[in-house]
Amino acid sequence: MFRTLGGGDLATNGTEATHPHAVTEMCAEGSRLYASALRTGRIPRADAEAAPCLMEFALLHPDPDDPGWLRPVAPAVALAQRLTPIEREIAERRRRSIVLSEIFEPFMTLSAREDAPTHAITVLEGLDRINAALDLATGQCRTEVLTVQPGGRRSPENRLLEALDRDRPLIERGVRIRTLYQHTARYSADRLAYVDRFTDGKAEYRTIDELVERLIICDETVAFIPVQEDRQVALELRHPGLVRYLVKVFEFMWSRAVPLSAGTPYETAADGITDIQHSIAKLLVEGHVDEAIARRLGMNVRTCRAHIAKLATALGSGSRAQLGYLIARSGMLNEAD
Template identity: 50%
Template sequence: MAGHGTDEHPHGADRLCEAGDRVYSRAVRRGRLPRRDAEPVPCLLELALLHPDPDDMDWLVPTAPQEVMTRLLRGMYDEISASQRRVGSAVAAFEWYAGLGRPVPSSSPSAAEGPAIRVLDGLARIQAAMDEATQACTTEVLTVQPGGIRREAELSEGLHRAMALRGRGVRMRDLYTHVARHGQGLLTYLELMGDAVEARTLDEVIERLILFDRTVAFIPANAERSMALELRHPALVEYLGTVFERLWRLAIPLTAPLPDTGIEGISHREQSIAALLAEGHQDAVIAERLGISVRTCRAHIARLSETLGAASRTQLGVRIAQAGLDGPRRPAPVPLTLPDQGSRNVR
């Protein structure tokens, strides 16, 4: 019987193979058949559709069709019962997980507005969520916009939201890098928005952040910005709002000029590059953090080296430290007068 194993007859009694159908039908009609006739279809013996004749082991007799049907129905009943038990277990598990997901009662009005953290996959979902937040916004929008000069196409992409917010009297505050000051697109955008938008700049800012009414925030979820996180957890939103306010206090209004570095021949941008070089950052990292190209960054480094008289990167690091460019400029200490020692100053 080699070569006629069950792997050649992958079926059950509910659907016989063509050869098995012929042999079993013949056995039912005749009452029995020689064992050799069943050798090509061992599935009939394995499924107990044929069994040896007790009176003559060389012959096989069929199991009555009625018994086979009863067996099939019993198997179906067992399968249905097992499925019902699985469904019951799944329902119980679902109810348990649903209980975990119920919002905790809170006095905060945002507690029932949606999940604390939601992943938005794809630009379409991100735009839809942003539009929804824009429509619900009534007070203020805070944004951090990293990178360099903003392209006009990039600015016009969110212009409809900004115009809708301005129409409802919503105030907007935007943080950019100093490099963005040189983009005509940003200046045109701010002129169009009027006093509805206030902008400030820093040497470098954090990754993109958009915060509506201090109740919902959006931040990137990957480097390509094709995914975003929608945050509604009060603690997270409050934390991001605090970060924004601290950056805002350090930033310089876009309408004000950048402060003088105090070192002749060193621009404000070169001072920022010098500080990052002193921290050990590579050119590409510095360029990304300041929102400029690597080529522009290296051109500034070359001018910095020339101004400070450095012939190598190592020497440049020394010159940066000697010039006091290795960190933020610190104001001169102010003398403190002790109340009980009127004429004595402590530094």
């Protein structure tokens, strides 16, 4: 007739399979008999056999003067008997909630501080949101911007214009800019014209044969990296450990890169093999296919294959397999190191 606070039935009539009901409910027969007992003061025990739950839940008790009769328990007493365990459980749960609140209170205080750090990693979706975050970060930059710009000879004009609009205010504020390109950028007229706009020493440009994905770091406090190849999704990183790690990666590549103003990265070999072909030779020996080599060196596949053909001619190779062997035997990779 009554249900526990947790939602489970305390009991149903186990002696009469035809008389089950939830303990929070009063069956029609039980209600009628209990009301009759309250009005008359007692009912025959035989009548209660139709609703044994009245005895199971102590709504009736034997008449001390005549065991053949049953007397009702006062409704207030019966209700108190049912409410007491429920109220006890409520009180216990309230006590537990207070204990949990006290445990978490110190952490809530820390979380609510105004000077709490910003999110360590923020996902930026869409070019508008990415550019807005970049504009904000560069606008707040005061010391140095580090950038890694992979890609080949061709850069979309609008991308160069965006970079120009973003870099010019930095230079005017005295912010240092260091940018890494791939060697193929040396053959991009647009890229070289862009670099020529900043010749006052605050902007430095170097090239290297291979680069990781695009990277922008402002004041060693915030970094931006792409998530997808189409660059429609980027991560804004503000975790100090992550940013420091990316700065070290940049410095590692910067130390091995060649200033753009220094001309060719290293001298062309006597056999006519160029710097780009040295890089291609290295990747061929490592087992990369033409498409992967072109992508990593920032050139199209046709140009890459033209360089491979010139490399094969210079080494006297008649097949791709022989070319790898001749590259390794020539020692040219050791010389490039």
